[in-house]
Amino acid sequence: MSYAHPEYLVDTEWVAAHLQDANVRIVESDEDPLLYAIGHIPGAVHVDWFSVLQHPLRRDFLTKEKFEELVSALGIANDTTVVFYGDKSNWFAAYALWLFQYYGHQNVKIMNGGRTKWEQEKRPFVKETPSYAKTAYRAKEADKSIRAFRDDVFKQLDAKKPLVDVRSPKEYSGELTHMANYPQEGSTRGGHIPTAVSIPWSQAVNEADATFKSPEELRALYEGKNIKADGEVIAYCRIGERSSVTWFVLKYLLGYPNVKNYDGSWTEWGNLVDAPIEK
Amino acid sequence: MPLPQNLQEIIDMIASMSREEKLETLIAYAETLPDLPERFKTQRDQMESVPECMTPVFIIAEKDEHGGIQFYLDIPPQSPTVRGLASILLNGLNGCAFEEIVSVPIDFYHPMNLQEAVSQQRITGFTGVLSHMKQAAAKAQQA
Incomplete structure (x- = not known):
């Protein structure tokens, strides 16, 4: 028996082999907002659920327009494969993935094991924040x-x-x-x-x-x-x-x-x- | 009773900062939190634990030669925000008299406006750390 949709999961080895892949963007989303700054997977970008993914006033998520701005600035195009990982067994990685799907991004994956497994395998963490060319991302209407x-x-x-x-x-x-x-x-x-x-x-x-x-x-x-x-x-x-x-x-x-x-x-x-x- | 001087200075400094500066300051505090001294490592079951934090936090205190309270904390490096917040309290309260420590009000952090930098759950953990530091200080005072 295998997972029903195994394509939504990748392992740390797959991520390590795709760090330079221009069609893949690695996104860190943590419960602890300082972890990314302390060290992250080389080339990974950061999405802070608390300061970035929420609506600034209402209890809601950021608007479709703000989501487009955010995702464009991260250098993610509509056909980019986005791989999420984070701390605490991928709590907030799953949360960010869910929100990306809410605004219609189809090609999403979770790195199985998240930060914990990457760290256990003594894979590299870096402090440098990468920058990628801005895209013109178009989100879909929210998928209720x-x-x-x-x-x-x-x-x-x-x-x-x-x-x-x-x-x-x-x-x-x-x-x-x-x-x-x-x-x-x-x-x-x-x-x-x-x-x-x-x-x-x-x-x-x-x-x-x-x-x-x-x-x-x-x-x-x-x-x-x-x-x-x-x-x-x-x-x-x-x-x-x-x-x-x-x-x-x-x-x-x-x-x-x-x-x-x-x-x-x-x-x-x-x-x-x-x-x-x-x- | 006014806040201990060191704690008041840290609060004033952070209150005047931008959100980015607050985050950088929290990281600096997290990275400079001293390791738990060897002599306490076998006593983790006797230390105050902080169930309000989703991170395992252990606190122990003892009286120094001047009658002040010294705190020692054990918080995993995977939780830099909790380490940073707890480190603020450690720097603000170490060496203070027991009476000063227990008089710190639970809403002492309000002027720092930390909610623009970290979530309410983190701040809730912050107040949890304070109240367990008070309990650890009480044990040290009675010892």
Whole structure:
């Protein structure tokens, strides 16, 4: 058994062999915004999810026009193969990939294992920031088929279709919002969306080298919790970053045709007046 | 009680910086955070850990010969932002009296306007580090 769409995954060896390939752009996207400056894969460009991928005012992603500017400045053309990698088992690499797909970039891949594996293999990190000739990138209209808004979640609930909560067990149970020292805690209620099953995102990756688990293991993990390919699945976490990993796994590694990431996630649902919650 | 002088100076300096300068300063603080001394490496299970951070952070404190508190931190190099933020606290609080340390308010970081440089989660981790430094200082004070 192999992954459903293995072309969405490359290994570190492939990346090392394509560092000079003009048709390939390596993009680092991290949870920690300083990691790229400390050292990155030679020739890789940086996309900071927090300062760059978000809308400056509204709670939303950057606009299509801003996305075109960003991607053009990174020297990415519409037919460039974009390979994402990052820290923390590719959390934010998956998030950036999801957003690139949201604006219609088709040729995207994740470097399996991310920074962790590249570092374990003692491959080079450099501090020099590369610059590439600007392109005239044209994005497509946002692809809402991969993004769930709160109304989609209500419809999902009404239709009794599956929801996957990918947060840690304590966030799922609602215990975590009661922890001390969260002066600006993002949600006023703890718990999870009713009927959502708990499958923490990290169960999809091998702790040792941050690579994805085997197709057999992944299938057993999700099908074992009754998350199956025949139907719509919505994944969520706190702000939609960890659930991007789950979205990637379900859509490209297992080949589920209809998977959405609910980026509003718990920081929206746990603050939403009149929304049902289970503990 | 006013903030410890060193911490106040760091806050004032960072408050006046552009976003780019703030990021560069955080990197410099991250890169100059001292390694955990050998003598503490076997005691990691007795150190304060900071569960608010998604990064493993360990803190230990002891009293110096002047009665002030000295902190020692262990934070992996893969987390430069947490290292940078914690290093600011280390530089700002090392050698201070216990009473000064526990009096630092949880919102001390507001004037630095760090949210233009790092996400709210990182800042939440920052306040987590402070409160665990206070607890480590309390243990050192009682020892």
